[in-house]
Amino acid sequence: MNNFIDKLSEKLLPVAAKLGENRYLKVLRDAFMLAFPITMFGSFVVVFNNLPFFSDDTKGSLGSLFGNGQNATMSILTIFVTFGIGYYLSKSYDVEGAFGGAVSLAAYLILTPFTMVTEGGEAVSGVLSLDRLGAKGMFIGMIAAFIAAEIYTRIVKKGIVIKMPDGVPPAVANSFAALLPALITLFIFLMVNAAVSGFFDTNLHDVVYSVIQKPLTALGSGLPATLIAVFFVQFLWFFGLHGQIIVNSVMDPIWNTLALENLDAYKAGEALPNIVTKPFMETYTVGMGGSGSTLIVVLLLAFFMKSKQNKEIGRLALAPAIFNVNEPLLFGMPLVLNASIFIPWIIAPLVTTSFNYAMMAANIFPTPTGVIIPWTIPVVMNGIMATSSVMGGVLQIIDMALIGLIWFPFLKLVDKVNLNTVSMTD
Incomplete structure (x- = not known):
């Protein structure tokens, strides 16, 4: 495993580093961040105007009164x-x-x-x-x-x-x-x-x-391209590189465009055209405890592991993870460059992304409407806001259960190693 990771990193990391320092990708990232506070305001207006418990007449009245908050x-x-x-x-x-x-x-x-x-x-x-x-x-x-x-x-x-x-x-x-x-x-x-x-x-x-635009967005909205993007986010983070910044610099124009298409359709009362959008990527990956959807991992460490080291890391990382900040876990456990958890770190987000895509394609769970949700909103709440449905939060709970099942055997192995190390030193 270590040899495979080393060889793969030798090939891909120089390319990722160059992408991260590319002038035009950095400018594009900063340009979208310039618009972030403005789009966030518009998203809150759309969420408020279309709260699930409002009647259609109420939504129509609110749209007439406050619709310019989104139009502008x-x-x-x-x-x-x-x-x-x-x-x-x-x-x-x-x-x-x-x-x-x-x-x-x-x-x-x-x-x-x-x-x-x-x-x-x-x-x-x-x-x-x-x-x-x-x-x-x-x-x-x-x-x-x-x-x-x-x-x-x-x-x-x-x-x-x-x-x-x-x-x-x-x-x-x-x-x-x-x-x-x-x-x-x-x-x-x-x-x-x-x-x-x-x-x-x-x-x-x-x-x-x-x-x-049309061919690129069609490609970017498909499951294969989405899984490739998720893989590289996880892979780059494994080596301590900020996967979101590097990958999103390339994919954000496509995902944001798809989100706007959904939002226009949602406002018009039409079927949402896209499953994969910026809110889909944020809500069902970062929005469940940070990169890699690690809130459930933190909970497992804090309350289901036996070694003192794992328990302390889990409890220290819990409060930030609730708000989708997982650097304490990434560098404290650490997840970065830890070959023993490479497999769940890579596999779990790929599994849940595929699962969510299939559930939304089958209309079993709702698709995100296109509103941009602050990434620090806690899990379940952000799922409900992104889809304007309680079922959006329910899907996140199922996702976390899947992630927990994938991670649990590997965490137990790490826990066992830690316990053996402690007993040997004693």
């Missing part, structure tokens, strides 16, 4: 993400971030049709459709933001700027310095949009959605 946050998530990409990418090149963010956002809007077709087939101009600012526009927004910020920062770095004399207020000087790079960058996007609209009678939103 989660429904236009792409706006915040594009600004964040421009801001953080510019800062990574030591260029003023605010102007980079504004230019990226403007570039994305230049590519966005200011028309929409009503259900009656009538074209209305001068309006922005919410779906193009949310789920449907996510990938074109990210692509436009990265390209715009790259062009903008390269122009600034080449010194193609208007320099104001000393004594001019910094805000004014910065605005003039950004003028030429912004004009050139936005002119390029305007010409691209004109070419696509004029020669092909379409828009880049629809092209990117059909050619890139």
Whole structure:
């Protein structure tokens, strides 16, 4: 086992380290975190408006009164993400971030049709459709933001700027310095949009959605790709690397887009199109005690093991684990680089992810609605909030029972070793 782990780590860890330090993945992660407080507010509004014990009339009234809480946050998530990409990418090149963010956002809007077709087939101009600012526009927004910020920062770095004399207020000087790079960058996007609209009678939103976003989200929503992602989260954590940060940097654009699609369907009273979404990944992995869903492991250590070492680790790790913080267990037991628990650490989340996918696909348990739940909300409560159903919490209880069954024999072996070690020292 140790030889296998060593050989596997030699091949994969350098790649994971490079991914973790990749400029663009770090910018993408930071951009989504910039939008996190805003989307969280929108999620709470959606949860409140659709509490399970409210009647349909009450939900309708609350939607009319408070619906803008979601429309102005989660429904236009792409706006915040594009600004964040421009801001953080510019800062990574030591260029003023605010102007980079504004230019990226403007570039994305230049590519966005200011028309929409009503259900009656009538074209209305001068309006922005919410779906193009949310789920449907996510990938074109990210692509436009990265390209715009790259062009903008390269122009600034080449010194193609208007320099104001000393004594001019910094805000004014910065605005003039950004003028030429912004004009050139936005002119390029305007010409691209004109070419696509004029020669092909379409828009880049629809092209990117059909050619890139739709296939990628279809792939990312499937069980095989999800299990691969879960495996790498667990595998990287085993070596002390933050698996969530590395894997989520790649997968978050897909999972967040799928979550927005679910949320739009949920608001419209339609069937939810996706099982795998960001809330699915958070609620049914991290949301049950931290990475690896280890709350049940902590409980087993604290109350069902005999060695003093295991009991103390379990009891010390219990309070943080309730709020899905499991670093005390990861580094205290430790789980990191502990070959004796490598198998349950890897296998248990794969089993529960497969089980949950099958249960939701069969409509036995509800699918997460797309609302983003804070990862520190305790288990059961977060399951109920994510699915707007008590059954979402029940599924987590079943998951923890499955995880406990997988872990228990390995924990007993560790416990036996600890007891033997103590008896030998005595």
